[in-house]
Amino acid sequence: MTKKEFFEEIKSIVDTKRELCEMARQELRVLEEKKRSGDYSDKHIWEVTDPAIAKAKKEIDDHKASAKDLVRSMAEKVKRSNHERDLLRGEDLTDDARLLQGDLPLTADDVQGIIDRNAGNRTMLLLAHRYAEQKGLQVHSTYLRATAENQAIDTVCADIDRVISYFGDDAHCGKVYDAVFGEGAQAAQFCNSDSEIAELYR
Numbered sequence: 665m666t667k668k669e670f671f672e673e674i675k676s677i678v679d680t681k682r683e684l685c686e687m688a689r690q691e692l693r694v695l696e697e698k699k700r701s702g703d704y705s706d707k708h709i710w711e712v713t714d715p716a717i718a719k720a721k722k723e724i725d726d727h728k729a730s731a732k733d734l735v736r737s738m739a740e741k742v743k744r745s746n747h748e749r750d751l752l753r754g755e756d757l758t759d760d761a762r763l764l765q766g767d768l769p770l771t772a773d774d775v776q777g778i779i780d781r782n783a784g785n786r787t788m789l790l791l792a793h794r795y796a797e798q799k800g801l802q803v804h805s806t807y808l809r810a811t812a813e814n815q816a817i818d819t820v821c822a823d824i825d826r827v828i829s830y831f832g833d834d835a836h837c838g839k840v841y842d843a844v845f846g847e848g849a850q851a852a853q854f855c856n857s858d859s860e861i862a863e864l865y866r
Contacts, residue, residue: 681731685724685831692720724832731828739821746810756787764795772801779805
């Protein structure tokens, strides 16, 4: 699953659950207005209205909990996938691995060339970045280790938890939603390049 697919799917979950919470919130408003109206007997309020209010509130809480669980479950799958993707695989080694393991000292340009030639090969990128780190060389790449990517996912999920907690709160939900999912927001930028994620979340 790509970052863009992850973002689109969690946004779909949030949008669906937000709509369900809003429908329950509208029902709750009607019930609370009935209770305040004075048009109903105390017996009717106790036997009909109060249980219906409790049910609507529980429905909102259940939708919030379900949204959080679905987002966390998806995030955990992506994080496991990221971790597995970062495991070194012997079959992915190219001839450039000999340069990284040999006695010949490499320059930053040499390592950058290895990175450029092996774009998309996580094993080689990891080896090249390890070499650069050990030798104190500056290289440029969109490669982001699973741990950094997973920290970014955790940050996005914390932001989304905040959005979900405001479901049913008309005064704040829209603002918080836009702050997380709106254009230019961190969660929205999550589907951009790895280097942008690194800047946002490191």
